[in-house]
Amino acid sequence: MKKYLKIILMLAIIAVSAFGIRTYATTEPSITIDKKTYITTGDRREAKFHTTKGYGYCITPSKVGAGEGTSLSFTKYETDGGLLYLLKQAGNSDDSYLATQLAIWKYYNGYTISAYNGTSVMKQADALAAEAKKHANDKSDVTIKLNSASIAITSDNTYYKSGEMSATTTGASTYTVTVSGVEGVQLLNASGTVVSNGTTFKSGEKFYVRVAANKITQATNIKVVVTTTGKVYVMKRYSPSNNQKQDLVIIQSSDKNASDSATLKITPIKRNCDVVDGPNGKIYYGKDGSVVDKDTYSIQCEKHVCDKVGDVYFGIDGKQVDEAVYAKQCRSCKKIGDKYYDKEGKETDKATFSRVCESHNSCDIVDGVYYGLNGTEVSVDQYTAECVHICEVHNNQYYGKSGKVVSEETYKAECETIVVPVPDTATTTLQMALYVLLGTATILGGIGLVGYYKKSM
Numbered sequence: 243m244k245k246y247l248k249i250i251l252m253l254a255i256i257a258v259s260a261f262g263i264r265t266y267a268t269t270e271p272s273i274t275i276d277k278k279t280y281i282t283t284g285d286r287r288e289a290k291f292h293t294t295k296g297y298g299y300c301i302t303p304s305k306v307g308a309g310e311g312t313s314l315s316f317t318k319y320e321t322d323g324g325l326l327y328l329l330k331q332a333g334n335s336d337d338s339y340l341a342t343q344l345a346i347w348k349y350y351n352g353y354t355i356s357a358y359n360g361t362s363v364m365k366q367a368d369a370l371a372a373e374a375k376k377h378a379n380d381k382s383d384v385t386i387k388l389n390s391a392s393i394a395i396t397s398d399n400t401y402y403k404s405g406e407m408s409a410t411t412t413g414a415s416t417y418t419v420t421v422s423g424v425e426g427v428q429l430l431n432a433s434g435t436v437v438s439n440g441t442t443f444k445s446g447e448k449f450y451v452r453v454a455a456n457k458i459t460q461a462t463n464i465k466v467v468v469t470t471t472g473k474v475y476v477m478k479r480y481s482p483s484n485n486q487k488q489d490l491v492i493i494q495s496s497d498k499n500a501s502d503s504a505t506l507k508i509t510p511i512k513r514n515c516d517v518v519d520g521p522n523g524k525i526y527y528g529k530d531g532s533v534v535d536k537d538t539y540s541i542q543c544e545k546h547v548c549d550k551v552g553d554v555y556f557g558i559d560g561k562q563v564d565e566a567v568y569a570k571q572c573r574s575c576k577k578i579g580d581k582y583y584d585k586e587g588k589e590t591d592k593a594t595f596s597r598v599c600e601s602h603n604s605c606d607i608v609d610g611v612y613y614g615l616n617g618t619e620v621s622v623d624q625y626t627a628e629c630v631h632i633c634e635v636h637n638n639q640y641y642g643k644s645g646k647v648v649s650e651e652t653y654k655a656e657c658e659t660i661v662v663p664v665p666d667t668a669t670t671t672l673q674m675a676l677y678v679l680l681g682t683a684t685i686l687g688g689i690g691l692v693g694y695y696k697k698s699m
Contacts, residue, residue: 317479341363348368406449
């Protein structure tokens with residue numbers, strides 16, 4: 243039985259070899275030679291195949307070409323990089339077509355035609371074939387690769403800026419860049435000029451990403467996306483049903499998009515309650531490290547006692563309070579500039595301020611306001627009862643005719659009267675003469691004939 247199986251297998255192989263039986267892929271539609279022209283050079287002419295899918299090139303030079311109207315079925319995809327190079331370089335003119343055809347035969351099939359030796363078209367074909375060898379490993383694809391970079395605060399503390407970034411492409415010559423992740427993120431070209439988001443760069447051209455430092459208040463990711471579009475080429479081989487006729491190869495292209503991305507991670511520098519020099523002046527950082535205005539910085543970071551910053555009030559302990567508390571704590575019974583404030587911190591006039599806020603001497607009168615013995619405000623009657631003493635000795639103090647405190651001597655001079663008694667009829671003429679001559683003072687000092695008494699006024 244095994245002997246018979248071997249015989250059958252051998253016969254099958256022989257049959258395939260003898261009759262050229264092929265299997266064709268059915269995923270691609272067939273093509274048709276809708277036109278066949280000829281390119282003549284000297285005594286030689288070569289066919290130029292126009293198919294329903296573009297120009298076709300012979301890839302089996304040992305066979306004869308099929309005629310117009312011939313249908314060819316897809317056989318396989320060709321993957322040789324050199325062949326791909328030749329088909330991509332091909333032009334539409336007869337000279338270009340012929341040079342490409344001769345180069346394919348020489349490079350891919352190792353086949354040359356001596357009739358073309360020394361001709362300009364063969365020289366062109368030889369150069370193409372030599373170059374094709376350098377591209378033997380080429381692949382047709384569209385790719386893009388983005389080199390990532392770190393991002394850090396600039397020396398002037400104004401921006402977070404990335405290092406140099408760029409993308410390299412295959413199958414395309416340019417790429418576009420878009421950035422996102424935070425409001426105000428900017429795209430800069432190689433010279434550092436801000437360009438619009440989505441700007442196109444040449445493959446390998448550098449760019450930067452930048453964002454204002456005051457936009458970064460917490461850990462933030464900046465996403466950088468590069469995209470490109472290019473042509474992807476495929477080579478398809480087609481064969482006629484008659485295996486004695488030439489196989490043709492055509493090249494087709496389609497657009498392909500490619501992209502790559504990177505994430506730039508920003509961890510903000512915590513400059514809590516800090517002030518640094520920026521390009522346009524001071525940069526202020528609040529208590530959470532975010533960039534703030536000067537007043538906000540002062541409110542959050544500086545010590546204030548009985549102060550006002552913007553519309554914010556600080557009390558006697560440096561804490562924020564409302565205006566009423568600030569007034570009572572910080573302006574109560576104070577003169578600030580030329581303004582007077584009462585116990586509640588409300589602006590008032592000088593007299594009210596004095597009455598309400600100042601201490602006064604016993605029995606004082608200030609701006610028409612009377613103060614009694616203990617320095618408190620009293621009525622006029624009470625003031626008179628407590629404070630007005632005319633020619634009296636009160637609490638060991640002497641009061642004169644004006645009711646003011648005076649010295650004892652002044653008191654005696656103003657308030658005490660010397661009384662001289664009238665002599666009786668027994669007084670002698672000599673005594674009367676003495677009264678006249680010596681006067682009251684002498685009599686008082688020398689003979690003490692008179693007394694004195696206090697007269698209440």
